[in-house]
Amino acid sequence: MNWKARLLALDGLMPSIGDDGRLVWGTLADAAEDAELVFLGLDYSESESGKACFAAVPPKGDASPRMANPQLWSLMSTLQPSDLAAYGGARSIVDWHARHRFCAQCGGPTEIAKGGWQRNCTACGASHFPRTDPVTIMLVEYDGKLMLGRGLGWPEGAFSALAGFVEPGESIEEGVVREVLEESGVKVRDVSYVASQPWPFPSQLMIGCHAYADDDALTIDETEMAEINWYTQEEVKASLAGDGPFRAPPPHAIAHHLMHWWIHR
Incomplete structure (x- = not known):
């Protein structure tokens, strides 16, 4: 049923923009075999009818100051509000996963849970949740x-x-x-x-x-x-x-x- 799901195309944490100025979406077949996938939600826009949307966790997060990437700021200024909201939510959650692969309580490795809205420690069992x-x-x-x-x-x-x-x-x-x-x-x-x-x-x-x-x-x-x-x-x-x-x-x-x-x- 992969044809019913979409995968947000990201270059690390940078969005991929198509010739039409919109975010690029692929299918789950585009994800690496060992990728951690985060469920972003269902798309009920006018052109879609409840397609599941996902994003892959990148190898590393972004600890640089927010003003350090002028290319990203330039790209964000061109996105439509719906795309900006989708990208912003995806960026926040996959960046959190990339920077929380180890438990803050015991240092053990963590694994993705609940569609990507939780990580569980494989050593002590502690549950960790995305923060705002x-x-x-x-x-x-x-x-x-x-x-x-x-x-x-x-x-x-x-x-x-x-x-x-x-x-x-x-x-x-x-x-x-x-x-x-x-x-x-x-x-x-x-x-x-x-x-x-x-x-x-x-x-x-x-x-x-x-x-x-x-x-x-x-x-x-x-x-x-x-x-x-x-x-x-x-x-x-x-x-x-x-x-x-x-x-x-x-x-x-x-x-x-x-x-x-x-x-x-």
Whole structure:
């Protein structure tokens, strides 16, 4: 029944793109004989009728910084939303498998289970599950201006919303307050939720928020940030259109949508 199943074509963790600009799908016959296959789900799109979709676990995962692969960022910007979602989910799960072939409890080898949504240790029997790390990404506003920053190692002129991992024991609101204070020295209040986005670098949930600052005096953490500036609504709007004082995040990033939300709310 292999003809009813599809295998996502990957080069390591890179997507394969066809002449039509869509993800390339093959059949299970394309998988290596000893490949670990992850069940991604059933495709009930207009052109399909419940075909099972799989992806093969690559030999190794990706521990490089998310900005280290400009080719991948360029490819992602060309994908349709449905393909971007499919690739993002597949990348996250197969990367997790590639980096968790050994048990964190005893060091023994693990094997794939439950269609790829679990790994079991063959030595101590411990079960391991894919993780998603919560990350707050926040628009900070003061007197009609927006705080945006450029991280260390980012291209010149590229600015985005500040972001950081939610630490154990923190609420989302507390994570926003702490991260903004650490990176910019600015105290914020009235934190509200806007939107979220899964982010496969390697497997995060970006939690988009908005907050107000009590002042605009900056004390930049130079171990994390190269620059932080305040921008007017007109400057943000012009940058999103490609003709402003900074390079805006790409359209597939939640920061891009948060900026549009801020302008049009």
